[in-house]
Amino acid sequence: MDSDGPWVVAQHGQLYARDDGFDASFGRLVARIVADFIANHDSEYEAGWVAERDGAPMGCIFCVRLDAQTAKLRMFLVLPEARGSGLGAQLLDTCMAFARVAGYRRMQLWTHESHRAACALYAKRGWSLTDSRPVHSFGCDLVEQSWEIALQ
Template sequence: MTEPMLRPFRPDDAPWLVERHGTLYARDEGFDHTFAPLVARILDDFVAGHDPDRERGWIAEGSGHRLGSIFCVAATGPTAKLRLFLVDPKARGMGLGKSLLRTCMDFARDAGYRDMELWTHESHRAACALYAAFGWHLTESKPVHSFGVDLVEQSWRIRL
């Protein structure tokens, strides 16, 4: 596999992102059929109306294959939201997650955001360890029933 590179998200990446999220979260987390449509709505909203100066998405590619994604979108005021962070299992352990996270955070800082927030699940231990290593702080954790399974939702935040 060639060294993965990051490129801007294109609308034709959306079907892959929806499929990968749906397939991997069903396989690894037991999520039901309601998760992939949520990803599709997030992407539809991004494609339809994002501000390219303040919102951006990236796709990681290697050897002509999509391997991961991350998005920076506006939340409220000076806060950006990290969304759709995914590293395909075949590309894990290559430093791709670090590269995606660094790129997204650098963009948010350069776009004038003062902080970032994200929403995830406690079961994503590798991603949560990466957030902590980059200086993010867990701000909330609560049990929920979502996507057909019992989960522990987490909110994280970082000052840029």
């Protein structure tokens, strides 16, 4: 994961700036999350995946420990050229399967309603929207969402 960290940070910063108008504070947040994951993750309970096509990274997803019973899905991203290929579903299924094997009883995630394709995928996989509220984050007015799923 050490070698993939810069790609994860760069892609999040670039795509969210381009597609959602996020400012540089979002890239700094992702950089802190990735650095913390690389430095401190417990591989029994946390994992990250970078999917490749022909040797080029196309997407990523991370499962991190929120507490003993709860995993948090983080940094889920699929490059535009890989969207619609099923890669997002494969990454999400892999992450959720890992969380089940690691013994988590539920998963949570935080996103924005503008990520309609990802939200549709969450709903299709059985996730429930637990909170939705307008916020001003990363230099933009957004609608922040929280989602959750029982794993057991």
